[in-house]
Amino acid sequence: MESKGIIKRIRGQDGLIRNYLGDFKFEFEKKEFKSSKKDGLSEDDIKEILNNYLISNGWSTQVAWGKSQGIDIVAFKGKERWIIEVKGCGSRSAMRVNYFLAILGETLQRMSDPNAKYSIALPDMKQYRNLWERLPRLAKERTGISIIFVNEDKQIEEVK
Template structure:
């Protein structure tokens, strides 16, 4: 049975399963969900699936002839308006990078490792991503953690390094207040992801 057919059969029994959950059931917990993600996106493009955010903020896969209830979809949109989770930031980055010719590996959820590793020919782009956080102090912590984790990974002189956040005023302000000398010395750039999935890289 083709992978697409196996995915559809699984979603029939588990509506709303995430790419990670599908990967765990069809393969193993140690398998990267990129293949499932790509196949689900193809199925969505064909109209076979609806990829919709669940109440827990994760993107679930639903059969197109049995989508999530309208009330749930509206509730999810209002609940997360402008409040992107880390995985939602990663998903937008994946779409944007692939559209620009990059091959992408994502560490979904709490998987350890590089959040987003993009490669294109001999180029490597390492991106540390964070979600919106639930309070201003938490966002400051997220920003500092992202910078620290990026500096710890900075062991390839030819690679590009970025930190990515939801496009929120506070994250923009934190980036703007980072001294120009620090940005120039490290070469780190910031990437801001809008709630509609638009992506902007800022130096």
């Protein structure tokens, strides 16, 4: 990582070597949709599918690819604004529960525009559907958050 400029290793006055972020730039580019049935959809797979869907339906988009900070997808159509947070499939059941809770928290923290539509997007998996069903109706109604399920055939279903 040091040779790539990602980190700098510097010896402190105490003699210990510490790691610091280096001077580097991430370059994100659109990648072709790649997923294997074995691994499930990654976060960027879902972003790519949603980005293509939104653009084909007249939305302009801003996508935070990779591990970029900020809102995952911001879409605009006329005066409409749609904020979408995305998570991938995760490798274990407990990880998926954490992803679900985290994505709800991230979305709530971004709810600053009373006129925007807010959604979370997850792979279409039984566990994520069950977690959404278990979320109280009152929470869904008061927040107005919808969920977008994306499957490996690039099909999208929004549920309120």
